[in-house]
Amino acid sequence: MEINDALETFIKQEIIEEKLDNLSHDEDLLSTGLIDSMGIMRIVRFIEKRFNMEIPFEDMTFDNFMTINNMSNYILKNSLKS
Template sequence: MNEIKTKIKTFLARFFGNHDLEQDEDIFALGFVNSMFAMQLVLFVEQEFQITIENEDLEFENFRTINSISNLVERKSTVLAPR
């Protein structure tokens, strides 16, 4: 697991108790996510990875799994990377 996924899993684990979340497990389908948690997740991603989540990024698909969140971070970080 890469560093981005490890940080995301560590953050999510604080809220999911004893559930060992898999990288491709749907956190919405598991019933762990409410609107307040979704806002906390977006804020965590922005602060932890120094990226800005735009309105067009706020789709369930971008936040459904550890893998999808990691992919979003990588896409946003690539855009910001100096050329």
């Protein structure tokens, strides 16, 4: 899926400092400590630019940003509203 791949590439290249060959799209990025609050803010900016959407503050929840699949589902759900 294109959205998942774009998110995975961004996270691996721009957020996670350690080399990871494989990043599961279901991995809990927050609980594992792979991404912190600053990382989430960078991902939000990436999503807004890459997918031409605005993410309201109230949508910046753990549920929406816990995994790559959750982020992808959020993007798909909100792109359908436009």
